[in-house]
Amino acid sequence: MLMRGVVRGSIWSGCIGGLAMAACLFGALPALALDGIVEKKVFEMPSYTTTGGGTIKNVRIGWESYGKLNDAKDNAILITHFFSGNSHAAGKYKADDAAPGYWDSIIGPGKPLDTDKYFIISSDTLVNLSPKDPNVVTTGPASINPDTGKPYGMSFPIVTIQDFVNVQKALVDSLGIKTLQAVMGGSMGSLQAFEWGADHPEMVKRVIAAIGGPEADPFLIGWLNLWAAPIKLDPNWNNGDYYGKAEPKAGLAEALKLVTLHARHWKWADAAFGRKWAEDGKDPKAAMGNQYAIEAWLDKAAAGRAAVSDANHFLYLVKANQTFVTGNGASLEDGLAKIKAPVLLIPSADDLVFPPDRNMRPLKERLEKQGNVVEYTESITSTLGHLDGVVNIGKAGDTIAQFLAK
Amino acid sequence: MLMRGVVRGSIWSGCIGGLAMAACLFGALPALALDGIVEKKVFEMPSYTTTGGGTIKNVRIGWESYGKLNDAKDNAILITHFFSGNSHAAGKYKADDAAPGYWDSIIGPGKPLDTDKYFIISSDTLVNLSPKDPNVVTTGPASINPDTGKPYGMSFPIVTIQDFVNVQKALVDSLGIKTLQAVMGGSMGSLQAFEWGADHPEMVKRVIAAIGGPEADPFLIGWLNLWAAPIKLDPNWNNGDYYGKAEPKAGLAEALKLVTLHARHWKWADAAFGRKWAEDGKDPKAAMGNQYAIEAWLDKAAAGRAAVSDANHFLYLVKANQTFVTGNGASLEDGLAKIKAPVLLIPSADDLVFPPDRNMRPLKERLEKQGNVVEYTESITSTLGHLDGVVNIGKAGDTIAQFLAK
Numbered sequence: 001m002l003m004r005g006v007v008r009g010s011i012w013s014g015c016i017g018g019l020a021m022a023a024c025l026f027g028a029l030p031a032l033a034l035d036g037i038v039e040k041k042v043f044e045m046p047s048y049t050t051t052g053g054g055t056i057k058n059v060r061i062g063w064e065s066y067g068k069l070n071d072a073k074d075n076a077i078l079i080t081h082f083f084s085g086n087s088h089a090a091g092k093y094k095a096d097d098a099a100p101g102y103w104d105s106i107i108g109p110g111k112p113l114d115t116d117k118y119f120i121i122s123s124d125t126l127v128n129l130s131p132k133d134p135n136v137v138t139t140g141p142a143s144i145n146p147d148t149g150k151p152y153g154m155s156f157p158i159v160t161i162q163d164f165v166n167v168q169k170a171l172v173d174s175l176g177i178k179t180l181q182a183v184m185g186g187s188m189g190s191l192q193a194f195e196w197g198a199d200h201p202e203m204v205k206r207v208i209a210a211i212g213g214p215e216a217d218p219f220l221i222g223w224l225n226l227w228a229a230p231i232k233l234d235p236n237w238n239n240g241d242y243y244g245k246a247e248p249k250a251g252l253a254e255a256l257k258l259v260t261l262h263a264r265h266w267k268w269a270d271a272a273f274g275r276k277w278a279e280d281g282k283d284p285k286a287a288m289g290n291q292y293a294i295e296a297w298l299d300k301a302a303a304g305r306a307a308v309s310d311a312n313h314f315l316y317l318v319k320a321n322q323t324f325v326t327g328n329g330a331s332l333e334d335g336l337a338k339i340k341a342p343v344l345l346i347p348s349a350d351d352l353v354f355p356p357d358r359n360m361r362p363l364k365e366r367l368e369k370q371g372n373v374v375e376y377t378e379s380i381t382s383t384l385g386h387l388d389g390v391v392n393i394g395k396a397g398d399t400i401a402q403f404l405a406k
Numbered sequence: 407m408l409m410r411g412v413v414r415g416s417i418w419s420g421c422i423g424g425l426a427m428a429a430c431l432f433g434a435l436p437a438l439a440l441d442g443i444v445e446k447k448v449f450e451m452p453s454y455t456t457t458g459g460g461t462i463k464n465v466r467i468g469w470e471s472y473g474k475l476n477d478a479k480d481n482a483i484l485i486t487h488f489f490s491g492n493s494h495a496a497g498k499y500k501a502d503d504a505a506p507g508y509w510d511s512i513i514g515p516g517k518p519l520d521t522d523k524y525f526i527i528s529s530d531t532l533v534n535l536s537p538k539d540p541n542v543v544t545t546g547p548a549s550i551n552p553d554t555g556k557p558y559g560m561s562f563p564i565v566t567i568q569d570f571v572n573v574q575k576a577l578v579d580s581l582g583i584k585t586l587q588a589v590m591g592g593s594m595g596s597l598q599a600f601e602w603g604a605d606h607p608e609m610v611k612r613v614i615a616a617i618g619g620p621e622a623d624p625f626l627i628g629w630l631n632l633w634a635a636p637i638k639l640d641p642n643w644n645n646g647d648y649y650g651k652a653e654p655k656a657g658l659a660e661a662l663k664l665v666t667l668h669a670r671h672w673k674w675a676d677a678a679f680g681r682k683w684a685e686d687g688k689d690p691k692a693a694m695g696n697q698y699a700i701e702a703w704l705d706k707a708a709a710g711r712a713a714v715s716d717a718n719h720f721l722y723l724v725k726a727n728q729t730f731v732t733g734n735g736a737s738l739e740d741g742l743a744k745i746k747a748p749v750l751l752i753p754s755a756d757d758l759v760f761p762p763d764r765n766m767r768p769l770k771e772r773l774e775k776q777g778n779v780v781e782y783t784e785s786i787t788s789t790l791g792h793l794d795g796v797v798n799i800g801k802a803g804d805t806i807a808q809f810l811a812k
């Protein structure tokens with residue numbers, strides 16, 4: 001089903017291989033019709049040169065769109081995704097999907113990102129965490145290196161958040177779009193939004209950043225190291241050479257448990273589990289293997305995510321996040337100075353990954369000091385910590401709508 | 407050098423095998439003389455039955471004391487240690503030791519825990535993390551099971567915080583002490599202090615608890631699971647059967663990195679490292695193995711700690727902490743109701759392990775509501791997060807002194 005474009009930056013608006021055939025049934029519908037049915041499309045580049053000078057051939061990135069691009073091609077908004085996310089930001093592929101895209105609460109007809117008005121683009125990143133997810137299209141260590149016919153593994157070039165943005169820029173260019181009404185992202189998506197603002201100030205009218213920061217702060221650099229550690233401990237990781245062999249599922253699952261817990265909060269743990277045991281009659285005091293409910297839940301949640309994820313992609317994402325400073329240079333001040341657009345900051349007060357005291361609160365002051373228009377709201381704060389920026393983004397809906405209307 | 411007592415609860419005030427011979431030179435000095443020289447002593451129990459019904463023979467626990475027990479034997483204060491700590495709370499073993507015990511800033515002549523007035527006892531716990539530390543004496547999975555002549559490994563009985571307290575109680579009883587002016591501990595030490603208050607209300611005149619809580623909250627239960635995970639991923643762990651073979655050093659080191667980082671704060675990371683590279687000329691963007699300074703520091707700090715620690719002891723400590731509820735029953739309310747003593751709570755406002763919003767702030771209200779006298783201070787808060795409770799305890803010195811004087 002899937003044809004490859006051969007021109008740099010070509011687009012093929014197709015379905016995802018044989019993995020999600022059902023989605024193809026809706027291929028003829030306009031994206032995000034009234035029933036919210038969306039399709040995955042694929043953007044291809046025959047070759048991409050990374051900011052570090054590496055070459056990646058046959059770059060393929062999945063993307064979705066909601067709403068219609070107007071004739072002036074000036075009503076587009078780009079959505080950039082978080083560490084463990086993908087381009088499925090809104091709508092459903094099939095009417096009976098269990099859930100819509102992650103920000104469906106703010107994307108759609110009459111919603112803050114109003115698809116009656118805006119053309120919303122959402123794209124997968126390079127080295128997306130979940131290359132085995134049938135709804136993800138990405139290029140990374142698990143991809144076949146055309147020069148060898150084998151997966152890249154750890155020979156894949158190091159990529160940065162700026163590389164993610166560069167590939168998105170090529171996608172947006174290929175659509176003839178010269179103006180973005182906004183670039184909006186949460187967590188790692190916010191890093192991309194800041195980078196877009198710094199790299200393309202003439203193009204980006206607004207930056208909307210949720211639960212993130214303008215750089216990886218040193219404490220986060222340390223945490224990212226720890227997120228990655230279980231993968232490297234798993235003997236199946238084998239320095240990244242595991243394709244076609246037993247994969248490091250156990251290490252990847254423990255890494256994903258760390259991400260999952262770090263992105264939440266004690267308020268969530270109290271409400272969801274308390275000190276409940278995993279199984280009636282199996283007192284955690286009675287045997288080392290007897291667990292509390294939260295432990296069993298973490299194991300199960302992580303195993304599910306590990307099944308569609310790739311361990312090397314995880315390590316490359318860690319590196320991309322650790323090395324992030326807005327502007328991709330040495331100086332955060334210089335990078336931020338390149339951002340000319342108004343900026344809307346949406347932190348969760350309880351965020352343990354990007355604590356607002358370290359990130360968005362001082363960022364607000366820095367941006368105002370350099371002359372940017374800055375809006376700021378912590379209205380998404382609920383009980384989920386960092387994850388409030390995904391699940392509870394709707395609480396900032398009015399603020400987002402007003403910011404877009406200005 | 408080391409003789410074994412054969413009577414239950416006997417004491418032998420000796421030196422630590424052949425591992426710290428120098429300390430024996432000072433064996434004749436009174437504990438914590440004016441020059442702050444202390445000696446490690448060993449408390450032994452021929453047999454101890456755990457709260458879960460397990461039997462541990464030949465229990466040996468290290469302890470230290472500072473100051474002199476008065477004739478009435480009513481001037482004692484017990485110090486209980488944190489997860490990765492031990493009984494070395496004050497003074498030095500040798501005049502040229504690099505550093506004194508961890509709470510030396512508040513223990514000594516004229517200090518808040520005034521050794522001119524009080525007899526301060528500090529004891530190692532069961533399953534202490536660091537059985538290879540020459541200054542630790544403990545009994546746990548790495549100890550020889552007298553029935554088999556081999557290390558217990560994972561056949562060691564599960565132990566609880568209440569078991570730690572029961573062994574300390576036997577030590578205190580053996581000294582003829584019937585009254586403790588206070589039990590004071592930080593982090594896991596605070597759990598023991600609460601347990602002492604609940605189990606022995608007739609004996610404990612005051613509870614002083616720093617950077618802790620009255621139970622392991624569900625979020626902490628999850629984190630403790632994650633702390634333990636790297637050990638189990640290390641193939642050398644081998645279900646705990648590694649004594650005399652290659653030990654799971656890599657997994658233990660990653661576990662200790664998690665403890666180390668979780669116990670600190672972004673303020674510390676900013677001040678100590680910023681985004682500095684580990685090595686000049688080795689840009690972390692240039693190679694997957696090139697690190698930031700904080701990563702290299704974590705690796706080095708953890709490797710040092712792993713060298714004296716035991717992986718199975720780590721797992722048993724995790725279990726003891728996860729299962730903790732004051733009173734060792736199902737109900738926190740019932741456990742707290744047993745505490746009759748005045749309580750001094752000393753959290754760090756930035757504590758990520760025992761966040762005060764979840765732990766000591768609501769605990770203050772609960773204790774006051776049930777009629778306890780409660781003092782509360784966050785004066786230790788600096789830049790270290792949880793670790794402020796160890797490093798900066800001196801900032802609460804006046805409050806501690808006043809609380810003891812009441």
